Amino acid sequence: MSDVVLSCKGLVKRFGGITATNNVTLELKRGARHALIGPNGAGKTTLINLLTGVLEPTEGSITLEGRDITKLAPHLRVRSGMVRTFQINQLFASMTPLETLALVVSQHRGLGASIWKRLGADAAVTQRCTELLEQFRLAEVMNQRTEHLAYGKRRLLEIAIALACEPRVLLLDEPVAGVPAGEREELLQTVAALPADVSVLLIEHDMDLVFSFANRMTVLVNGTVLTEGDPDQIANDPEVKAVYLGHGEDAHA
Template structure:
């Protein structure tokens, strides 16, 4: 494998009482990666993401971001260092429009948070960045609609646009197509597939069509531990992976 490691874990453990939710996980995310984390329900994927982002503190182990130990940092400190996450459930301001939401995000990221209420065109750089994101995420036609009336697929696109507005170096996509109706999925899949090449992406997803169309490397988590890691072709041929998913998920072959 080539490419500099931007995010890594070594011996990551999380115990809740007598239950080990994450067991000695070693994971490397390389620069520009399209890396998927998959596993059956209860495999520990969400726990691992919560550890990576600082929502949970590990029982043991270490997390590094661009060579710096971030194990003890709070979520907002990790975000400032370039790690941004989306969530399984939308966390949006229903009464704001996509334009207002992105203007607030971009202004805050650029240190203009105290002036976010100024007319949206007052800061040309903020307005231009918002226009770019609205176009990139197919939100221009609904830019002035309250978020609460948007189709669910558009809400998911807005959430990813917000994450990208923070100019992440590492982006954790937590089940981006969860709950999205079939008719809205294609646009979302195309947009995820066209994320900037310089952003390293870790995708946590149950949808195998998205995983195999997006990822160039995959890690399989089972019972909180890494079962195997490899290319999509290697994962698809792996007998242990097939056994884990038999009857619960379709692994492409």
């Protein structure tokens, strides 16, 4: 079994005369904690949209666990084990965390969308929801409408939804974006405690999170891979400091 779970080779995405992603090659290892960093406009979200099938590449290929998924529909990529979160919450405002997770777990297990209306009717669904609520520190707010949750809790719920789909590859798109300082620590600790068997690709501007979480980093600048390495290599790379970490960011040197 290969230790590479997700890879892309020579990915190019052009929008008219603009090249948003330029010959990007990246490998995500099994169990990885891999961060994708770079300045605004570097092409990070475009790359994630290519990996998840929201966009189709102009050139290049994407492989998930040895299978070419370059042209696979987004929902089929989810079924194949690759799930993402978004910069902006994609949640049902009028539903509670318990209802939301019961719906997702039920659908993922092929039980249909109606089972969540009879919460507790399926013991396995109930058990999985309880586990997720505890793991993501949502148990105390599980019966509150999502629209009334603190923003940090909403971000936790979004990651819990992703884990409810039992991914082998999880793409986290700026999980702490917009989260107030007082709520960040809970989120950071929860992200750090994600299951070891889930390979994670993290996009994030918060360098404290990146350097505490990642064991591998890829730096993207102007749609091109500038360099890749472990956290120490990236922190001490003069080019990275010049184009990114030195621009008002904590260099972590």
